[in-house]
Amino acid sequence: MYGASVDEVKQDGAEDPQKLAEFEARIARGEKIEPGDWMPADYRKQLIRMISQHAHSEIVGMLPEGAWITRAPSLKRKLILLAKVQDEAGHGQYLYHAAETLGISREEMVDMLLTGAAKYSNIFNYPTLNWADIGTIGWLVDGAAIMNQTMLARCSYGPYSRAMVRICMEENFHKKQGQEQVILLSQGTPEQRKMMQDAITRWWWPTLMMFGPHDTDSPNSPLLVRWGIKTRSNDELRQDFVNQMAPDLMALGLTLPDPDLKYNEASGNWEFGEIDWDEFWRVVKGDGPLNADRMAARRKAHEDGQWVREALAAYAEKQQALN
Ligand code: FAQ
Numbered sequence: 001m002y003g004a005s006v007d008e009v010k011q012d013g014a015e016d017p018q019k020l021a022e023f024e025a026r027i028a029r030g031e032k033i034e035p036g037d038w039m040p041a042d043y044r045k046q047l048i049r050m051i052s053q054h055a056h057s058e059i060v061g062m063l064p065e066g067a068w069i070t071r072a073p074s075l076k077r078k079l080i081l082l083a084k085v086q087d088e089a090g091h092g093q094y095l096y097h098a099a100e101t102l103g104i105s106r107e108e109m110v111d112m113l114l115t116g117a118a119k120y121s122n123i124f125n126y127p128t129l130n131w132a133d134i135g136t137i138g139w140l141v142d143g144a145a146i147m148n149q150t151m152l153a154r155c156s157y158g159p160y161s162r163a164m165v166r167i168c169m170e171e172n173f174h175k176k177q178g179q180e181q182v183i184l185l186s187q188g189t190p191e192q193r194k195m196m197q198d199a200i201t202r203w204w205w206p207t208l209m210m211f212g213p214h215d216t217d218s219p220n221s222p223l224l225v226r227w228g229i230k231t232r233s234n235d236e237l238r239q240d241f242v243n244q245m246a247p248d249l250m251a252l253g254l255t256l257p258d259p260d261l262k263y264n265e266a267s268g269n270w271e272f273g274e275i276d277w278d279e280f281w282r283v284v285k286g287d288g289p290l291n292a293d294r295m296a297a298r299r300k301a302h303e304d305g306q307w308v309r310e311a312l313a314a315y316a317e318k319q320q321a322l323n
Contacts, residue, residue: 020040023038023039024226024227027156027227027228032156032158032161033156033157033158034158035101035158040227043157043223044102046220046223046224046227047099047157047229048099048102048103049220050229051095051099051160052096052109052112052113052118053118053120054095055095055099055109056092056109056119056120057121058088058092058095059088059089059092059113060113060120060121061088061123062089063124064126064127064128065084065134067128068081068134069081069082069085072131077181080177081134084138084173084174084177087170087173090170091163091167094163094166095160095163095167096109097159097163098157098160098163101159110302113298114295114298114302116286116295119284121210122206122283122284122288123141123206123207123209123210124290124294125283125288125289125290125291126202126203126289126290127289127290129199129202130195130198130199132181132182132192132195132196132198132199133202133203135177135179135181135184135185135196136178136196136199136200136203137178138175138177138178138179138181138182139181139182140203140204140207140245141203141207141210142174142175143175143178143241143245144208144241145171146168146172146175147211147237147241148210148211149164150164151230151231151232151237152229152230153168155230155231157229160229182196182200182249182252186253193253196254197255200255200257201255204258205257205258205275205276206283207241208238208241208272209275209279209283211234211238212234213277214235215233215235215236218233218234221233239269239270242261242270243268243269243270246261246272247270258273260272260273261273
């Protein structure tokens, strides 16, 4: 599934019980696993899958917000948005590098995205229809990403964990600027409040889907948990997110599109309704509102960048010849 480079590392000897026991003991002691260390083939494979899909999400994630750079309502907002979109590109770069440490090339990963063999987050297949969507992405989408990535900053693989620490710092700025915009618009003119409500209504459920399927329907979780990649489950993180966001959004007079949402005094949790899992899987499998557009945009960007890759390769060749 991940190309030749991963097949090559299959001789890692996942079946060697002693090596596996030593590896698991290191994880139990809280040690980080580093690129040159022995690791089971499935650990490597899972990390490549997850980190590369995470990198693709950052890169595709530039598109919904990028569409608003020319339409930002003021110079200040344009600068903030430009910086945010550039940050997402940087996150994609760190993450591709982190995945490369596991023996897969950038070309293989990009190829998997462009041929549809690799996934990216469901959320970026929804359209950004009005300016309030930008604040909503900042507060809700970055907020959900941070919830998940704070956990990943403690994961057992050193390069991923360190990338997450830096990425979370930047995502926190993204979240705060989004929160500020949502607060402003929800206290603005009747038209601004309407626009804000419309954005929250459309983004609420897709954001909850970002955490992935229920724990009972999550085939990758058992291995990820066993090897300290995930330390909290999809459902636990989703619940934390609802607990954090629901009261804050409602305090602004916004209505969440879930008639089942209610606070449970006994558990201290906000109970919420069932996610439309048919919609989730449709979007994940490529049939969401904008999957085709997102892929067309990425393919065009890749083709337009061909001359840059050729120029870099020619320069590297020339430098090598000079040395
Ligand atoms: N979208 O067995 P599980 C961001 C797939 S970054 C699409 O539970 P796992 C920054 C999953 O891949 C957001 N597919 O999977 C930003 C698997 O299929 P596979 C991205 C999904 O890995 C903000 C299948 O379903 N963050 O937003 C999704 O244990 C603003 C079964 O699922 C990361 O990638 C989904 N939401 O848990 C940028 C963080 N959920 O691969 C711009 C790293 C599940 O076996 C603007 N990743 N699937 O064919 C993770 O933490 C995990 O991979 C999960 C899924 C939690 C996403």
